Amino acid sequence: MDSVSKRYPDGTVAVDRLSLDIPDRAITVLVGPSGCGKTTTLRMINRMVEPSEGSILLDGADIRQQPVNSLRRSMGYVIQNAGLFQHRTIIDNIITVPRLLGWSKAKARERAAELMERVGLDASLAKRYPYQLSGGQQQRVGVARALAADPPVLLMDEPFSAVDPVVRKGLQDELLRIQDELGKTIVFVTHDIDEAVKLGTMVAVLRTGGHLAQFAPPAELLTAPADPFVEDFLGADRGIRRLSFFPSDGLELETGPIVPVDADATRLTPHGSTPYLLVTDADGRPLGWGEPGALTAGAVDAGRLLSHGRPFRPGKDSLRTALDGAVLSPTGWAVAVDGEGRAVGVVSQAAIGEAIRTAHTEDRPEVTAAG
Numbered sequence: 001m002d003s004v005s006k007r008y009p010d011g012t013v014a015v016d017r018l019s020l021d022i023p024d025r026a027i028t029v030l031v032g033p034s035g036c037g038k039t040t041t042l043r044m045i046n047r048m049v050e051p052s053e054g055s056i057l058l059d060g061a062d063i064r065q066q067p068v069n070s071l072r073r074s075m076g077y078v079i080q081n082a083g084l085f086q087h088r089t090i091i092d093n094i095i096t097v098p099r100l101l102g103w104s105k106a107k108a109r110e111r112a113a114e115l116m117e118r119v120g121l122d123a124s125l126a127k128r129y130p131y132q133l134s135g136g137q138q139q140r141v142g143v144a145r146a147l148a149a150d151p152p153v154l155l156m157d158e159p160f161s162a163v164d165p166v167v168r169k170g171l172q173d174e175l176l177r178i179q180d181e182l183g184k185t186i187v188f189v190t191h192d193i194d195e196a197v198k199l200g201t202m203v204a205v206l207r208t209g210g211h212l213a214q215f216a217p218p219a220e221l222l223t224a225p226a227d228p229f230v231e232d233f234l235g236a237d238r239g240i241r242r243l244s245f246f247p248s249d250g251l252e253l254e255t256g257p258i259v260p261v262d263a264d265a266t267r268l269t270p271h272g273s274t275p276y277l278l279v280t281d282a283d284g285r286p287l288g289w290g291e292p293g294a295l296t297a298g299a300v301d302a303g304r305l306l307s308h309g310r311p312f313r314p315g316k317d318s319l320r321t322a323l324d325g326a327v328l329s330p331t332g333w334a335v336a337v338d339g340e341g342r343a344v345g346v347v348s349q350a351a352i353g354e355a356i357r358t359a360h361t362e363d364r365p366e367v368t369a370a371g
């Protein structure tokens with residue numbers, strides 16, 4: 001987008017000289033308060049709204065050089081509440097664009113079945129109508145419909161805003177998984193900064209009047225907000241959220257305090273630097289923390305163990321998840337597990353704090369997974 005402005009006929013300037021270099025095959029998020037011009041910006045990309053000034057190039061060519069119909073068919077479009085055709089079945093919704101493109105019914109239906117599986121919809125829903133689906137399911141249909149003709153570009157306008165937080169998280173994870181497989185160029189609008197940070201490869205923060213406040217990868221946004229507006233928009237706990245971008249695999253784990261539930265009593269004395277022992281089940285999965293005094297009776301009363309918080313996976317989870325685990329346990333220690341959920345070590349809040357300080361001095365977040 002090259003210095004693009006939109007002034008509506010009533011004089012409202014919705015977007016003001018916006019220049020953005022939207023990367024290929026990545027998710028670019030437009031985020032900002034209500035009325036800041038996000039939807040207008042998105043709609044200029046598929047020419048549902050025509051810019052008043054400036055130009056938009058797609059692969060180097062001005063989008064005005066393309067017939068508007070073919071332009072729109074090369075761009076899937078998903079909106080809040082999915083915007084499904086209420087009088088059409090799920091499968092007929094999904095095959096809308098392929099049919100417009102002249103695909104045979106058989107080929108289009110085959111494609112629909114493949115897409116329903118991809119977005120996590122049971123095949124049995126194909127013959128239903130939108131009103132017979134939950135909000136989250138409808139949203140998945142919206143994504144499937146947008147993907148149907150395999151467009152290189154996906155435009156998504158607050159697609160997950162109308163569903164509850166649990167369903168929303170599921171849809172976000174699903175989108176990241178689909179994106180991993182398909183590598184679309186996605187422009188995603190939201191007013192939720194957490195969603196922006198989780199999904200975005202690049203995040204554009206807009207302020208009212210359609211001004212670009214900052215355009216940066218999420219970790220950079222959290223580290224160095226460009227101005228007080230961006231800082232305020234990021235919220236009070238950006239320091240904690242920034243930890244999502246630091247890997248946990250550098251943490252030094254202790255194994256001494258880990259004991260199996262059937263350990264003989266002589267082993268039930270403190271090891272390492274914690275007075276607590278992490279008791280694991282027969283498969284090595286953490287059950288909870290025991291105070292050694294309470295364990296030396298020879299048997300472990302699982303009901304009397306202290307909570308071990310949420311375990312983290314070194315290499316997969318971030319320092320934020322590790323810190324969360326430590327904070328959630330009354331012992332102040334976090335438990336590291338492997339892919340099977342078996343305890344591989346424990347680490348104290350103090351050691352995590354040390355790793356955070358080191359991360360500060362090195363200063364460059366490394367992983368892109370938010371967790």
Ligand SMILES: Nc1ncnc2c1ncn2[C@@H]1O[C@H](COP(=O)(O)OP(=O)(O)OP(=O)(O)O)[C@@H](O)[C@H]1O
Nearest residue numbers: 008010012014033034035036037038039040041191
């Ligand atoms: N057709 C229109 N005519 C006049 N003004 C409009 C029109 N459409 C949008 N606007 C105005 O342009 C500005 C930007 O609107 P836009 O819908 O792009 O905002 P938004 O960032 O998507 O907001 P929200 O988060 O509430 O969806 C607002 O002030 C809005 O009132």
Ligand SMILES: [Mg+2]
Nearest residue numbers: 038039040157
């Ligand atoms: Mg909008």
